[in-house]
Amino acid sequence: MMKINVIFYSLFGHNYKMAEAVAEGAREVEGAEVGLYQVQETFTPEILEKMGATESKKMFSHIPVATVDNLEEADAIIFGTPTRFGMMIAQMRAFLDRTGGIWVKGALIGKVGSVFTSSATQHGGQESTILNFHTTLLHHGMIIVGVPYSEERQSILTEITGGSPYGASTIAGNGPDTRQPSENELGIARFQGKHVAEITKKLVG
Template sequence: MKINVIFYSLYGHNHKMAEAVAEGAREVKGVDVGLYQVEETFTPEILEKMGATEYKKKFGHIPVATIETLTEADAIIFGTPTRFGMMVAQMRAFLDRTGGIWSKGELIGKVGSVFTSSSTQHGGQESTILSFHTTLLHHGMIVVGVPYSEERQKILTEITGGSPYGSSTITGRGHGSRQPSENELGIARFQGRHVAEITKRLVGE
């Protein structure tokens, strides 16, 4: 059984979340997990001006996702920062190239799930995941979130991301000064494991 985690990250937060999601998925026996990033559309000059160059180098070794990264998998877990309440342009550009496999129905019946990040506590995390689901549903995918059996999304003792729609992290302002908390990473690991368990039931392994 194959699960691919596909993310976009600028300052490393979604990379850390993606690693945690992949870690959780690997806890399920018989699951092969791949980790990919979508192609960068910013030029090196723009990345330098944004102060992102050094961050990007830390996960530059991770391969870039292709259309085959989608079709080969039984489940796909996507990670994207939020930009004004929606997915980033880099992820949108990747998904906009999937018209060919949409017309052939090649993602129908595959499991899809989403995680995200924002710089502020109410910065569009839920709207980003919910609007992302629209694309998954157009492809005929089975959408899986994070049920409330994951108790970490219920805590009130600290500020944290995480919702029934998917795991998330709050990055803070200024190049994302806040790193994912252990609570947020725990929800991400749960999401990966939960998706793997659901997918295993569906494919009958």
């Protein structure tokens, strides 16, 4: 058995849907035990209400909040974060900033790490967010896995879509009632989850 944890932050549900697809793909690999977790919210209920996110948050309120233990226990961790100015969102940064203790122990060295994301616009920093995220994973000594071009859905030209060699992504727009992840984007997310699980299986086997 191998343990694969998908840890995401979502405000309006876009990254939650992508996280579910990633987890679905990972479960396709025999021997994969997959956990799904969300990072702790830092916005107050009042701010969430003003942003129009209260109802969206209910969609995944049943998902447990991630702890540092969920990093240590896993053989692979797939992170999902929205883009904020080309970098990960503050809630994810706050979660990772609590990992100094396991960094000192080298607890994540040799584990597989992978990232998916979303942005409000087509060129809103999807690739830079994932690449910036990789810096933290490398400091932890993780083995980074992306999405190779054998996943041909990232190369289509017939529609606007997220997805790159760095990881799955979706174009989400601004707010709760915007574009939802397309089937092409969800397909890339499933591929990423399965690919990470296959690589992890080879490493732990």
